[in-house]
Amino acid sequence: MVSPEQQPTTTDVVRELARQGALARHFAASTEAERRRLRAAATELAWPLIFLRVTRRVERGRGHHICAMGVQRLSPDCLDRFHDDVEAVLDDLFAHADVPIDNLEGWLTMRMRRATVDGYRRRRGERGAPQRPRVPNWLAEAVGRDPWLLDLAMAILDWVGTEATAGSSLWPLSAWAARRAVRTGDHSVGESQVATEIEAVLAAMRQRRSWYERNVDRPLGRKRAPVHFPRRESSGEYAEPEPLALVERHEKDDTLMLELAAQAIALMKRRRDAGEDVRVLVTEVLGTVFGALPAAHGLDRVPGDDPIGAEQVDALVGDPDRLDHVVETVIELLNRADRPSDL
Numbered sequence: 392m393v394s395p396e397q398q399p400t401t402t403d404v405v406r407e408l409a410r411q412g413a414l415a416r417h418f419a420a421s422t423e424a425e426r427r428r429l430r431a432a433a434t435e436l437a438w439p440l441i442f443l444r445v446t447r448r449v450e451r452g453r454g455h456h457i458c459a460m461g462v463q464r465l466s467p468d469c470l471d472r473f474h475d476d477v478e479a480v481l482d483d484l485f486a487h488a489d490v491p492i493d494n495l496e497g498w499l500t501m502r503m504r505r506a507t508v509d510g511y512r513r514r515r516g517e518r519g520a521p522q523r524p525r526v527p528n529w530l531a532e533a534v535g536r537d538p539w540l541l542d543l544a545m546a547i548l549d550w551v552g553t554e555a556t557a558g559s560s561l562w563p564l565s566a567w568a569a570r571r572a573v574r575t576g577d578h579s580v581g582e583s584q585v586a587t588e589i590e591a592v593l594a595a596m597r598q599r600r601s602w603y604e605r606n607v608d609r610p611l612g613r614k615r616a617p618v619h620f621p622r623r624e625s626s627g628e629y630a631e632p633e634p635l636a637l638v639e640r641h642e643k644d645d646t647l648m649l650e651l652a653a654q655a656i657a658l659m660k661r662r663r664d665a666g667e668d669v670r671v672l673v674t675e676v677l678g679t680v681f682g683a684l685p686a687a688h689g690l691d692r693v694p695g696d697d698p699i700g701a702e703q704v705d706a707l708v709g710d711p712d713r714l715d716h717v718v719e720t721v722i723e724l725l726n727r728a729d730r731p732s733d734l
Contacts, residue, residue: 401432409495414488430481437480437499438462444500445507446473454569471554479510520552520610527602533595539574543567543585544592551611561611562589660725669725673718 399407408414418429442462450459450469458469465473480499483506492498512522526544534540546567564582571585572578596603655676662672 401428402435405429405432405436406495409488409492409498412489412491414492415485416489418485426485429485433481433484434477436495437484438477440496440499441476441480441503441507442473444503445476453566468554475510475514475554476507479513480506482506482510514554515552515610518552518554518610518613519605521548521606524548524552524606529599530595533598534592539571540588540592542570542574543588544596546570547589547592547596548606551607551614554614562586656721656724659721663725669722670714670718673721674714677717 405414408417418426421429446462446465446469447459449472450456450465455466455469458465462470462473480503483502484499487502488498515524516522524545526541526548530544531541534544547562550562564585567589568580568582568585571580571588593603593607596607658676658679659669659672662676663669
């Protein structure tokens with residue numbers, strides 16, 4: 392009887408199937424549960440090799456020296472790339488391990504570079520980005536064949552096809568500013584200059600709209616939303632993020648005033664038709680409609696900065712000259728309402 396300690400592990404099963412040249416065939420014919428079990432075992436074999444042979448070299452090349460120290464030190468985006476590479480190597484293993492493999496680690500190492508590159512290109516294709524980005528001649532001409540702008544254009548085309556994010560920014564300005572310094576030898580330029588150059592390159596790309604939408608805009612739109620990292624105040628508390636304003640405040644004010652004006656005119660017309668004095672009803676309706684806004688209105692403003700509040704209404708009806716002008720305007724609007732053809 393075989394003791395539990397002598398029972399073959401799933402890793403042993405993967406090695407034995409590989410020795411027999413049956414790993415790919417067995418995987419294809421397995422149930423979903425068995426496939427998960429085999430992939431988990433293969434992951435234990437593959438991930439140390441991938442980190443040593445691929446990830447560490449890439450992270451050092453990016454200047455991510457802390458990430459290159461170990462898997463547990465990888466930043467979130469770098470860890471995502473590492474996981475993608477592991478998945479690509481496993482996909483390659485279970486698709487092509489159809490010959491006898493005595494040294495599984497050596498076989499994985501031999502195919503690792505090609506597998507990760509193919510996986511990277513496949514993921515770009517799934518995002519709608521070119522698998523092998525390049526700067527076309529017309530774009531090179533449009534940026535004057537400037538070496539740095541050509542490098543920046545290539546960086547943009549590469550960036551839009553990846554899942555990486557740049558914090559709260561659309562582009563990795565800090566990394567590209569450092570890249571610019573190395574490329575040009577000019578260390579006096581900061582992120583603002585790089586941002587201006589990015590816009591110049593994007594403007595050149597937009598000269599061919601369909602090309603831009605296909606190669607830049609579409610894959611860029613599939614990136615994950617950036618993660619907000621709150622700043623810490625002097626008190627030690629984290630500051631609340633600024634609210635996302637879909638429209639400018641003055642546009643919201645204009646929309647609200649138009650809605651209230653429509654309500655006021657309708658109410659004034661009904662009361663005028665009922666025989667009420669126009670000057671009296673104007674004063675009362677203005678106070679009713681514009682002076683009774685929702686309780687939450689104006690809480691995000693400094694006192695006196697609300698163009699629609701009760702204070703402004705009181706000031707208006709308390710000024711005889713301004714009120715006379717409002718009454719004349721209301722009478723004209725009511726007369727127009729009586730003549731639909733004039734609207």
